Amino acid sequence: MLKVDNLVVKVDNKEILKGIDFELKDNEIGVIFGQNGSGKSTFLQTLMGFSDYKVKNGKIIFENQNIANESIDKRAKLGMGIMLQKPPVIKGVKLIDVLKLLNNNEEEILNLAKKYNMESYLYREINKGFSGGEIKRSELFSLIIQSPKLALIDEPESGVDVDNLKLIGEMIKNLIQNRSGIVITHTGEILKYLPDNSKGFIFENGKVIKKGLAKELFKDIKKFGFRRGDES
Ligand code: ADP
Ligand code: MG
Ligand code: MG
Numbered sequence: 001m002l003k004v005d006n007l008v009v010k011v012d013n014k015e016i017l018k019g020i021d022f023e024l025k026d027n028e029i030g031v032i033f034g035q036n037g038s039g040k041s042t043f044l045q046t047l048m049g050f051s052d053y054k055v056k057n058g059k060i061i062f063e064n065q066n067i068a069n070e071s072i073d074k075r076a077k078l079g080m081g082i083m084l085q086k087p088p089v090i091k092g093v094k095l096i097d098v099l100k101l102l103n104n105n106e107e108e109i110l111n112l113a114k115k116y117n118m119e120s121y122l123y124r125e126i127n128k129g130f131s132g133g134e135i136k137r138s139e140l141f142s143l144i145i146q147s148p149k150l151a152l153i154d155e156p157e158s159g160v161d162v163d164n165l166k167l168i169g170e171m172i173k174n175l176i177q178n179r180s181g182i183v184i185t186h187t188g189e190i191l192k193y194l195p196d197n198s199k200g201f202i203f204e205n206g207k208v209i210k211k212g213l214a215k216e217l218f219k220d221i222k223k224f225g226f227r228r229g230d231e232s
Pocket of ligand 2: 035036037
């Protein structure tokens, strides 16, 4: 469903991604590991189509079409959705207003809000005064309402306490059921909510330096750091 071929991306005229190859089949989950600054968030935001990220080379094939030059809203319509690592506060806009744009079935929104205990957030301004965990839950809730074919999820567990982590884990589990997803994780805590066959990718300096089963890769990372087994 997604095939990224030799993707080179510049931000502020600096090359950040230096030839990424990445592939995901239908219903598959990809997990990205890597040091701070290795290009993980840049990769997800490039997939989504944010305008700061200039594709200089390579292809992004999403469901058999090259979308590397498509707008962000076209990509959303084709079925991509993202949860940013640091979601912005949007003053003056209530969560419910955005949810209604994402899904015109208001009854379904209200039912899901009940299910995920999000009712009290619906009529607040987006992320304003929310705690770290509440922001992540609110953003994930928007993704659930949007129901994308490919969910891009950037560090869902950072800044989140244990209770919220469990809620977030369950939300992600539901979100990616029978769908595809890419999840960036720093701590690996989210792995226990992801399928055992999730694919793992280690990023370093704008490249993928290692691939394998995500859970196996993470065991190695915990023991040996990011570079073990790399020949170069
Ligand atoms: P990661 O998510 O792996 O921690 P990022 O993708 O956020 O890494 O960042 C990779 C590199 O790109 C970093 O050196 C970062 O400073 C730089 N970078 C990312 N976004 C921007 C931006 N909007 N402007 C300038 N530099 C950026
Ligand atoms: Mg980071
Ligand atoms: Mg990041």
